[in-house]
Amino acid sequence: MNLNLRNAIINNVAGNTQNQLEDTIVDAIQNGEEKMLPGLGVLFEVIWKNSSEQDKKEMLQALESGLK
Template structure:
């Protein structure tokens, strides 16, 4: 079976409100389940692709700080 994770994740959250998206992200993080990581990666990819250069720099700074 060939599953397109990007398509499935995007399909599952398309049309969700900001509150619903936040709940999805928080649930995925708090569950601590490894199987949720690809979905979070897809969501991050969407964020990254729709962010300005300044927003990307801020995300990278936050990431760098979080990894110290």
């Protein structure tokens, strides 16, 4: 079986409103289930690809601060 997980995740949330996307992210984080990590990774990939260099720098600073 050839399942493209990335496309499945994107198709699952395509067309969602900002509130729905936020609910998806918050729910995945609050549940803390390992199975949600790939979905969060795909969402982060979409964010990264659609961010300016300044936005990327700010995300990296936030990530670095959060990991200290």
